[in-house]
Amino acid sequence: MAPTTSFNDYLARVRAEIREVSVAELRRLQAERGAAVTLIDCREPEEVENGVIAGALVLPRGQLELQIEALVPDRAGVVAVYCATGVRSALAAASLGQLGYDAVNVIGGVEAWKAAGHPLDHPRRLTRSQLARYARQIRLPELGEAGQRRLLDARVLVVGAGGLGSPAALYLAAAGVGTLGLVDDDAVDLSNLQRQILHGEDVAGRPKVESARRTLGRLNSDVNVIPFAERLTAENARRIFEGFDVVVDGTDNFATRYLINDACVLLGIPNVHGAIQRFDGQASLFCHDDGPCYRCLFPEPPPPELAPSCVEAGVLGAICGVIGTLQAVEAIKLVAGLGASLAGRLVSYDALNARFRELKVKRDPGCAVCGDAPRITELLDYAVSCAAPK
Ligand SMILES: [Zn+2]
Incomplete structure (x- = not known):
């Protein structure tokens, strides 16, 4: 012995x-x-x-x-x-x-x-009820209590309380993102409910941000929801974006998408991109870590006649769930400091063939807004708009 x-x-x-x-x-x-x-x-x-x-x-x-x-x-x-x-x-x-x-x-x-x-x-100390509520994600060592505290301290702005904004905001709120801004000037319409799962029949005709605040408040009272019942414009974008850590683009029209992109570049805020149409969707992260912006990929908005809206093109509602949830995941990873982001990669989803593809995207040194000699240094409202209901 x-x-x-x-x-x-x-x-x-x-x-x-x-x-x-x-x-x-x-x-x-x-x-x-x-x-x-x-x-x-x-x-x-x-x-x-x-x-x-x-x-x-x-x-x-x-x-x-x-x-x-x-x-x-x-x-x-x-x-x-x-x-x-x-x-x-x-x-x-x-x-x-x-x-x-x-x-x-x-x-x-x-x-x-x-x-x-x-x-x-x-x-910040987590309360007993917070420890219980978030137990299944706190248990993930990559997140832990420190990551949960970062989520509770985070400020995420979701532009559009529609098809993409609905699943994104629901998962962000469920995860305990402490401050959620929501920008939308629309009212709930019966035709929205096939994909905009923040809203219900009982609030038809009511402002979407009001309906969203109620739904998210019922889900998680930890979350401070800040409603902006206004259409995002070149004039109000800086005021609305101010102080947010991440922007989730849940819009369905090119005018707002370019405006969000340019505002994010000018203000240095990461832009979690998502877009859907018919049976397809795509997601990426722009304006982050020297990565590209939306304009590096698509320098100019398409002419209105080539920019189909959801009304014309149609969309399968559940695809909004796939893409909006991808956006929520990227935003959560970003604020909690988890994993490798989608910066520099565009993920596309082809639902009919059940296929995900990935496209590498590089920052374009000649990009009009994030390039080495930017021509866009102030925000502009774009005339092009398919003006579709979200
Ligand atoms: Zn760019």
């Missing part, structure tokens, strides 16, 4: 085998390597409530080995772990080292951080 070892001997052996940094060395490492340093707080949830080091991912010691690969799939960078005093995180660093990570322990942990006079971040 192996001789018994005291915990102190064991800890000393572990610490001799791992790399350790002081708080000052951690800050130097962060300054030098930036995003290549992932900071992990491995304390228990109740300890984290009193504040974490800014930017730290919270991953309690008990779940560390189980979830680290989902949270930090790339082993190329440095993973710095801390706890309250540097003991548990020493064991954590040893374990991460065995999993192939370049792990370092922060000597003295949060106590040393505070003693050096550095502040802690105080993340």
